[in-house]
Amino acid sequence: MRLRVLTPSFGRYSSEPAALAAELGVELEYQTDGHPKAAGDVVAAIGDAPAVLVGLDEVSAEVFAACPQLRVVAKHGVGTDNIDLAAAAAAGVVVVNTPGANADAVADLTLGLMLAGSRRIIEAERSLRAGNWDVFLGAQLGGKRLGVLGFGRIGRAVAHRAVAFGMRVAAYDPYVPASVLEEAGVEAGSLDEIVASSDILTLHLPGDGGPLLTRERLLRMPHGAGLVNAARGGLVDESALAEALESGRLAFAALDALEHEPPRADDPLLVAPNLILTPHIGAFTDAANTAMGTMAVAEVARVLDGGKPRFRVVG
Known part of the structure; x- marks a missing residue:
């Protein structure tokens, strides 16, 4: 063989x-x-x-x-x-x-990215190395509403971890019966409902050839929300995401998956503020x-x- x-x-x-x-x-x-x-x-x-x-x-x-x-x-x-x-x-x-x-591996990374973005860990570390001793006000995960787009094995593992942090979890998945979400103690909602009501949004759906988070949907996210994508790069309109970060509409984003891997040298994401990028390490x-x-x-x-x-x- x-x-x-x-x-x-x-x-x-x-x-x-x-x-x-x-x-x-x-x-x-x-x-x-x-x-x-x-x-x-x-x-x-x-x-x-x-x-x-x-x-x-x-x-x-x-x-x-x-x-x-x-x-x-x-x-x-x-x-x-x-x-x-x-x-x-x-x-x-x-x-x-x-x-x-790789469900636990990706779920661990997802929570790590949420914490890094919410608590501005990377920004604070870089500032300290530059010789500063500044205060970086962040946000706690406890009490925040987490929207999970995709409730397969990885989405469920993320939800389980998020609940342990005291987060309120809602989910959308067109392939999973609502009864599965109910059994997991997770609130079900439509895609647009979850996008518009989540303090942090995390993506765990397969790519289907077009962005799930279009420019219009990104604009519907609450002001100051965070976004984590450890699934597929094509799920997010990356140009619109860079604009949302530049304008301050989103507090942070963290991407382990990009539309172009590795990114081009002129990719606007590389200079977008409050953005954490990792080289698709979720399963590693x-x-x-x-x-x-x-x-x-x-x-x-x-x-x-x-x-x-x-x-x-x-x-």
């Missing part, structure tokens, strides 16, 4: 995924240079392998048409918006992912890296052995 590995994050911080591959008889073949790869480079990297493990690589219809021997695509993570699922289904290729593997913890790698390897082995995968997306 052969598996082409395209994402350099596979097993980077843990030896367990490679050890499990050896135990299951999965031969790992690495093609991790130039990640993320465009479709043409993905085709060349897959070659005649029956399985591929991808990160943010473009797995389009072109890939499935050019790789008829391909049987399984495994996502090293959860989001599959970089994979043409309809084309995979038409080609009879199984697509699997690793749900829940030791535990998450281990879990994503071992789950992906096990899924590939199941499919290539003719078994039933546990985390099938399509196929």
